[in-house]
Amino acid sequence: MNSCKKGLFLAIYFYNMWSAYLILTGLLVLLTLLPKIQNQHWIFRVPEFGKIQITYFIVLTFLLGFFFRSAEYFWYFQGTLFILFVHHGVILVKYTPLYRVRKHQRGKRSSQKLHFISANVYQFNTEYDKFIGLINRNKPEMFLTMESNGVWENALRALEKDYPYHHKVTLENTYGMHFYSKIQIKNSTTHYFVAEDIPSIEIHLETEDGFSFVFFGVHPPPPSPTEEATSKERDGDLLSIAKRVKDISEPVLVVGDFNNVAWSRSSILFRKTSHLIDPRIGRAFVPTFHAKYQLLRFPIDLMFHSEDIFIKELKTLDNFGSDHLPVYCEFFIDHHNTGQEERIEVADAEEKAEAEEMIIEGKKEDGDRDAVVTE
Incomplete structure (x- = not known):
């Protein structure tokens, strides 16, 4: 039995x-x-x-x-x-490092090493001192915050002595954005490519050793059951930035919470349309969200750069209370090193048409967002 x-x-x-x-x-x-x-x-x-x-x-x-x-x-x-x-x-x-790409050393005619931190701070995160401490410990020449509202702006004033140059887009809809720099800002612009409540920032800077470059900060809305039903605004915003970047002759960095992954169709179109390089290729995933759940963490805080910008280090830093980990990057500019030209991929006619269609669809989409978001 x-x-x-x-x-x-x-x-x-x-x-x-x-x-x-x-x-x-x-x-x-x-x-x-x-x-x-x-x-x-x-x-x-x-x-x-x-x-x-x-x-x-x-x-x-x-x-x-x-x-x-x-x-x-x-x-x-x-x-x-x-x-x-x-x-x-x-x-x-x-x-991953299994995919070999050529490493480049900083030459005598390159810029000094530069550093930035990009962080989605999470609008309702109140651990301001943790973030300020993170900036003070790492001492980047510039940093970008996303989801920073008026309360965050007030908290970040403690850093303005060390970061006298800034560009602020203060919103209460989780799409606010603040840029702070020790490097002089020559000019700056806030773009609203697909919606009047979704900003992107364009910052033109010049280092003390005479190197000019352009920093773009981006944060388009994600496709999700709780936010936007489609990726139309996200894709349209990113590809509008890609078109803008393609027309800039200076070195370019595009940084932020893309709410996208590097291998998606729209990210690949972004890279090919903008003629930029994805530094994660041959390096690491660098996952950032969700900061509290390591096994459910996705690499959605991305960056792309032009061929005369060389990335020495790209990593995440410690959690400071946000749902995103901050991204830290060390780079230098070298106009005389052509070793990265082979990494540039260019969109063909069909891909250009697809990108244009995504931009049009993004502008048509009516995202139903509140001007003030409460937790």
Whole structure:
């Protein structure tokens, strides 16, 4: 009798585990295929964010499958998982040190080393002193805050003695933006490319050793069930910036909370339209959101740069109470080093037309946002 109960228990356990394996395999196939559909609704775009986590689950499900080697069609399902792993792996390996890119040393005719910090501070985060301490410890020449409202602006005045140059866009809708610099600002502009409540900033600076460059700060809205139903405004905003950048002859950095991942279609179009380089390629994912959940962390705070800007270090810093980790970057400018020209990819005619269509759709989209957002 006991042996019968044990056999029944094992049969039920095997059946449940096999069912879980089949459900996981089907879900992983679905999450892989959805982003392939070029629809801008959040249902199709959100799975792009979790590509790293999806790949981990593919590996775990593949290993789980070996407990069912005697099951019918076992190798078909395992083969499917292996194909999924190769598909995601080919994309993700570019954002690891396994993908080799040439390293460049700072030459005698290059600028001094420069540093910036980019941080989505989270508008309702009240740990102002932690952020101020982070800036004082790392001492960047410039820093950018996003989601900074009037209260954050007041708190950041404590840093204005060390950062006498600034550009402030104070909003209460979680899209405020503040830029502070030790380097002289020659001129600055606030752009509203697709919506009157979504700013981007363009800052022209010149270092003491005579190197001019342009810093763009961006923070478009994300596609999500709780914010924007589609990625139209995000994509339109980013590609409008890409077109603006392409016409600038000086070195350029585009930095901020892109609410996007580097391997998405719109990010690739951004990179090709702007003729900029993604420094994560050959380096690391540098995931930033969510700061409190390491296993559910996505690389959505991005940066891109022109070919005469060379990145020496790109990393995240300690959490200061926000839902995003701050990004720290060390770079230098060198007009005489042409070693990065080969990394520039240029959009073809079809991609240019697609980018223009995304800009038009972004401007048409009517994002329903409150002027003042409360937690």
